[in-house]
Amino acid sequence: MRKQVFSIVALMVTGVLGASSGTAGVVEDQISEHLSGAVPGLEISTVRESEASGLYEVQSKNGDTVYTTRDGAYLLTGDLLKITGDGIANVTEQARAGHRKQVMDSYGEGGVIRYKASNEKAVIDVFTDIDCPYCRKLHDEVPQLNDYGITVNYYAYPRSGPGRPSFTKYISVWCADDQQSAMDSAKAGKTVAAATCDNPVLEQFQLGKSIGVTGTPAIVLEDGNIVPGYVPARKLAGGLGLL
Template sequence: MKLNISAFIAALILAFTAVTPALADEAQDQIARKISEAVPGLNVTSVEESEAAGLYRVQSSAGETFYSTADGQYVLTGDMLKITSQGVVNVSEQARADARLAKMEAFGTEGVIRFPAAGEEKAVISVFTDIDCPYCRKLHEEVPQLNDFGITVNYYAFPRSGPGTASWAKYESVWCSDDPQSAMTAAKSGERPPQASCDNPVEAQYRLGQEVGVTGTPAIVLEDGNMVRGYVPARNLAQGLGLL
């Protein structure tokens, strides 16, 4: 998720968590201090030298990436693009993918609703999903095709309406059912799942989605940390993964 100007201003108004960076050198300390003074609630998690001389890449706990001069005086928002002999490379997106992958691996797959590949597993996708999202339902209709292509689908909860809503309660009921896979399929077909409650990972998975930059559903995280935003037909996704 890019940090745009409006988001930067909003951070000034809505921020509540102090910056607590663990930084190595003087320039990094200075950048963190300047940003801390200007945006008290922006939780900076890392400051590193970027590929561009004189610019440091700053990342926040919300998955935002922006850039600063070494003195912390100037802050640049938006993606950094690099011109190479093969074309234009989005350096910022690659950094986000690396950070996203680290968060996903740290969180693990415990508590996911899993639809395993049929036969040999050739790829795994992590899908942040909302039961009531039309395009999530469309993607779910093609999960058997994805499985036939050798793709395992791991569902993570991301009810877009947030806690305390009907969509949130549906996901909890699905997860707490005796057969979450069947309950998920039924719910995404329009059936209302029988109400059920238990200790569940819906909130934790939802927060993970926020941390890795999910802004809409379905959001498909690939094994290299890159994210496909929105519905993609099963065959196109398999082709993109090099399976066809």
């Protein structure tokens, strides 16, 4: 998205993004058309009027957000903050969370490796890498998370990408007869028998990219908010209001 933003700024300076006019509904389409034409490869998910008067929120399919004026002539990057009676609210992060929840709900739980809590009170979706040290640290605490009533759904996110050892290991874990046992062994640094089958590893890796996952573990909460990195089980349970 950074290269795209630089391209957009350059195009603004040269006036490529000309002014547009139209009524509500038409404006969003015109903004989308302008940006898509000006920045090849930019895939826009939604354009909608922002709660900040005069600005429109543009959400790309990879979860990035920028803001534009009604005529499409100016763009703003970065988070939009709102001063409220309780302090400052991050409007952009709220939008990201909404987009993330929508994408995760649309994908569903097909293909996840699940560690279900018997007294389920909350569910977290964790994008994980077999070889990530902090992913292993989090995995060691999965029984504790389950005891707190937190179900853990694992989604594949081998950071090195397709064709690399971590990617292949995750495929072997997913294709194992006992996925949980294979995951436990792999997270402990043990060798898992090589296996291949139809699997969702690449699809889940791309899913992670589409919602803005850049590192592991990445914990996606039920409301779409994301917690980057390892969080101790007790602290996570407390943050979810379970203690």
